[in-house]
Amino acid sequence: MNSSASIVKTILADRHPHPRIEKGVAFAPANIALCKYWGKRDTVLNLPVTNSLSLSMGQYGATTEIACINQPLDQISLNGVLLLDNNLPFVKRIRSFLDCLRMTDNRHAQSTPITTDTRFSVKTQMNLPVGAGLASSSCGFAALVKALDVLFGWQLPLKALSILARLGSGSACRSLWTGFVEWEKGERSDGMDSYGVALPEEWPGLKMGLWILDPNPKPLSSREAMLRTVGTSPFYSAWSSLVEGDLKALKSAIALKDFEQLGATLEANACSLHGLMMSARPPILYSTDRTLKAIHQIREARKQGLSIYFTQDAGPNLKLFFLDSSQAKIEEYFPDIHIISPWEV
Numbered sequence: 001m002n003s004s005a006s007i008v009k010t011i012l013a014d015r016h017p018h019p020r021i022e023k024g025v026a027f028a029p030a031n032i033a034l035c036k037y038w039g040k041r042d043t044v045l046n047l048p049v050t051n052s053l054s055l056s057m058g059q060y061g062a063t064t065e066i067a068c069i070n071q072p073l074d075q076i077s078l079n080g081v082l083l084l085d086n087n088l089p090f091v092k093r094i095r096s097f098l099d100c101l102r103m104t105d106n107r108h109a110q111s112t113p114i115t116t117d118t119r120f121s122v123k124t125q126m127n128l129p130v131g132a133g134l135a136s137s138s139c140g141f142a143a144l145v146k147a148l149d150v151l152f153g154w155q156l157p158l159k160a161l162s163i164l165a166r167l168g169s170g171s172a173c174r175s176l177w178t179g180f181v182e183w184e185k186g187e188r189s190d191g192m193d194s195y196g197v198a199l200p201e202e203w204p205g206l207k208m209g210l211w212i213l214d215p216n217p218k219p220l221s222s223r224e225a226m227l228r229t230v231g232t233s234p235f236y237s238a239w240s241s242l243v244e245g246d247l248k249a250l251k252s253a254i255a256l257k258d259f260e261q262l263g264a265t266l267e268a269n270a271c272s273l274h275g276l277m278m279s280a281r282p283p284i285l286y287s288t289d290r291t292l293k294a295i296h297q298i299r300e301a302r303k304q305g306l307s308i309y310f311t312q313d314a315g316p317n318l319k320l321f322f323l324d325s326s327q328a329k330i331e332e333y334f335p336d337i338h339i340i341s342p343w344e345v
Contacts, residue, residue, distance in 0.1 A: 004045065004100040004167050007191060011164060015154045017114060023067035024151030028142035028175045029056040029345060030128055030135035032208070032311060032319050034266040035246045036273045037170060037183060038239065039230045045191040046170040049230075050243040052183045053199075053250055054174045057128075058340045060210065061139035061175070065123040066147040074098055077123040078130065089221070090130060094122055097141065097168040101148075114152075131217035133286060133315010134210070135175075141168030142175035162195040178343050180254060182247075201254050202343055206262075207327060209320035209337035211310075213290040222314040225277060225284050232281040242272055263309030263321055270311040277314075288316045301333050 037052035069075060076083045076091045083091050102114040122144065130136045145164045149156050156164075158176050165172035174181040177198040186194030230236055246269045253262035277284035287295075291312070298310050298320065306329055308322045320337060322330050327339065 007045070007163060007167065008101055010190075010192065011156065011160045012114075012154065015156070016152055019068050019151050020153035021151060023065055024147040024149070025063065025065045026143050026146030026150055027061060027063045027345070028139045028146055028172075029058060029061035029178060030139040031056050031171065031174045031181060032135060033171065033174075033313065034180075034250055034262075034311065035243055035269050036313075038226055038273055038276070039236065040170070040226070041185075042189070042191065043227070045194075046166050047191050047194050048170060048183065048185045050240050051185050051247055052171075052174075052243070053247055054171070054181050054183070055206075055208065056175070056178045056181070056342050057135070057139075057208065057210070058178070058342050058344050060128055060338075060340060061126070062128075062136070062143040063125045064140070064143035064147045065121075066144065066151055067121045068151075069119050069121045071119050071121075074119050075121045077121075079125055093137070093168065094140075094144070097144070098122075100167060129212065129215035129217075131221070132212075132215055133218055133222075133313045133317055134212070135171060135313065137169035137222075138171040138175045141165045141172035144168065145172075146176070159195050163192065166191070166194065178345055182251075199251075199254065203254065203257060204341075204343060205324045206259070206342065207322055207324050207330075208340040208342055209322065209330060209334060210340055211294060211318040211320060211334065211337045213294060213318065214288060214316045218286060218315045220284060220286075225280075225286075225314055228282075228284060229277050229280045233276055233279045235276060235279050239276060243269075259307065259323055263307070266311050266321065267309040270313075274312060286315050287312070291316045291318065294318055297334070306330070306333065 031054040033052050033054045035053040037048045039049035041047050041049050074095050076094050102116050102118055128134045128136050142165045145161050162173040162176050174183050174196040180199035181196045183196050246265050249265040310318045310320050312318050
């Protein structure tokens with residue numbers, strides 16, 4: 001059976017086991033999936049059933065500072081607040097990830113390159129609501145592995161950092177880059193061929209609008225929702241072929257700078273995902289009244305000639321897509337959105 005510890009050993013086999021500097025600091029942008037990842041072929045290693053395609057969120061993301069400390073437990077801080085409740089999902093997920101870096105593989109009785117008694121101070125600053133369906137975990141774990149790389153002086157290639165980040169959160173493997181990133185699902189059972197790959201195309205005129213309709217943590221995590229959908233939806237078997245077609249359409253639109261095809265495809269993909277979740281037993285519904293009202297506003301604006309599309313992850317909030325030539329009108333129609341230039345960090 002493959003394990004996270006085996007991946008860590010493979011990646012860090014010849015790397016220095018002790019910190020080279022006092023602390024490591026790194027930023028990683030959140031990313032929004034244009035073609036969604038939903039379903040895992042391995043829930044331990046976070047290996048997806050399909051490829052997925054995302055766009056980075058520019059300056060919106062996480063900055064993480066990490067240092068070794070002489071304490072019995074890791075100390076986790078978020079936005080300047082030390083989190084003392086060990087049952088908080090944010091704390092549990094980070095400690096679990098750090099444990100996989102320093103755990104002992106019982107089959108070989110060898111510890112990973114980070115010694116088992118190493119404890120860390122992890123201070124994360126996020127300019128996004130946490131747990132609200134705005135990809136906070138993607139940037140959080142990507143920033144964490146980048147900061148670890150700085151702290152220990154590993155100088156790992158981005159592919160290796162992407163694999164490590166994936167162990168913490170699947171979508172984090174796409175947050176090592178700006179712009180468009182495809183997550184290759186891979187075929188190997190050990191997960192060493194499942195990582196993010198940056199697309200070479202840039203689209204400076206493409207803009208994103210972050211529309212925060214509800215900043216509160218969602219009642220059901222993406223992981224739980226994914227498991228329920230895969231396990232109970234009678235329509236899940238059709239998801240892989242739908243994703244395959246949407247990926248081709250999106251990559252073609254990016255290559256041709258065809259905004260209408262890009263927008264129509266990413267919006268349809270998001271609506272398909274939410275329809276799929278609603279077919280789970282019991283049904284999963286992330287949209288609120290405000291979400292539905294906002295979607296109707298977007299579609300009404302489009303009817304009036306404004307070229308704008310939306311996507312929605314596992315949460316109530318929306319991300320709008322438009323070209324910079326429409327930005328003035330977009331801001332007039334939707335004054336509450338935050339404008340993002342995906343290639344500007």
